Amino acid sequence: MEANGGFRLTPSQQLLEVVTRMLRHEVGDLLQTVYSTVAILQERLPREQTLERRLLADLKGRAESCRAELDAAVDLICPLDLQFTLVDLAEVALGVVSTVGRKFPEKEIRCEAEGTAAVPVDTRRLTQFLPLLIHAAAQAAHRQVVVRVRADRRAHQVELSITDDSPGATPDQLSWLDAPFQTTHHAQFGLGVALAKRVLSQSGGRVTAENLPQGGLRVRLVLPTAPSEGEGGVKT
Numbered sequence: 001m002e003a004n005g006g007f008r009l010t011p012s013q014q015l016l017e018v019v020t021r022m023l024r025h026e027v028g029d030l031l032q033t034v035y036s037t038v039a040i041l042q043e044r045l046p047r048e049q050t051l052e053r054r055l056l057a058d059l060k061g062r063a064e065s066c067r068a069e070l071d072a073a074v075d076l077i078c079p080l081d082l083q084f085t086l087v088d089l090a091e092v093a094l095g096v097v098s099t100v101g102r103k104f105p106e107k108e109i110r111c112e113a114e115g116t117a118a119v120p121v122d123t124r125r126l127t128q129f130l131p132l133l134i135h136a137a138a139q140a141a142h143r144q145v146v147v148r149v150r151a152d153r154r155a156h157q158v159e160l161s162i163t164d165d166s167p168g169a170t171p172d173q174l175s176w177l178d179a180p181f182q183t184t185h186h187a188q189f190g191l192g193v194a195l196a197k198r199v200l201s202q203s204g205g206r207v208t209a210e211n212l213p214q215g216g217l218r219v220r221l222v223l224p225t226a227p228s229e230g231e232g233g234v235k236t
Contacts (some may be wrong), residue, residue, distance in 0.1 A: 020077045034063045062101065064223070065135075065188070066103055072191040074129055074178055075198070076230035080204055082122040089117040089158050089223065090149040096131050097147050104138045107145065115151035117158045119223040125199045132192030133162055133219055138187075140166035151225070157205075160221045178208060196221055 038060045046051055092114035097111040137145045141164040148161045169189070175182050176190030177197060197207040205223040212218055 004027065017078050024074050028067065028069055031067050033065045035060065038063075039099050043220065047210075068128065068132060069191055070189060072132060072195045073125055074189070075125065075128065080125075080198065080202065082199065084120040084203065085123055086118050087121050087123055087126065089160055091117075091118050092123075092126060092130065093147050093149050093160060096134050098125070100131065100134045100138050103135070106139055107138060107143055109134070109138055109141075109145045109147075111147045111149070113149040115153070117149045117151050119158050119225055121203065121223060122199060129192045129196040129199065130160075132188050134195065136189035136192060136219070137162050137164040137166070137219070139166055140161060150228065153225075156222050157227045158225060161218055162222070163212070163216060163218045165216045168215065169209060169217045174209055177207065 036210065038056050042053060042056055045056075046209075069217075087190055090111070094113070096113045097109055101109040134147060143165060145162065145164045148163070151156065151158045164190065172182075173189050176194045180190065180194040193207055193209055199205075200221060200223060203224065207219070207221055208220045209217065
């Protein structure tokens with residue numbers, strides 16, 4: 001068995017991959033049962049039972065977060081087969097910001113875009129790690145999260161930055177960029193940056209995260225506007 005890039009997996013890595021895929025299947029079935037049960041109960045509950053409805057919505061949200069984290073963990077462990085398509089990064093970011101913003105009505109979460117932001121990227125993985133990163137920023141922020149998408153034609157790249165006004169990241173959080181799963185703390189943020197780094201590095205992109213001098217955290221995702229040499233064509 002060989003992973004992406006032609007590296008042969010060791011027996012222990014093969015076992016880890018098999019176990020990870022099995023867990024995703026089993027836990028995925030359980031989460032699907034949770035989704036179905038919540039949908040049935042929400043339909044049958046009287047409108048005036050607002051507390052029960054809020055608890056069900058919270059249960060559904062937690063199940064969705066668990067599924068997103070599980071999928072990200074699997075893609076960090078197992079070989080990746082990336083499928084590149086041309087995607088408007090600003091459009092995707094705007095959709096994610098809108099979705100996350102509804103979960104944090106007490107905070108200002110906005111998206112700003114400059115220029116055309118079409119990049120070749122694996123859409124499924126992009127819509128995995130970007131919600132994790134923006135959701136983690138919204139959880140940590142005091143009041144505000146700003147997502148900016150800026151195209152740099154001269155450098156042939158598009159930069160997406162996520163800036164919040166939180167106290168900043170801890171060393172444990174930032175360690176996920178270089179050593180995923182070194183800690184179990186801050187898993188949502190850690191899985192987001194680690195998966196983003198793994199996916200983008202295979203297309204010539206990069207990920208950085210830094211605490212700002214004035215306070216807060218900024219995560220930068222830089223994606224090339226054309227496929228790297230040897231990547232082949234891009235589907236449109």
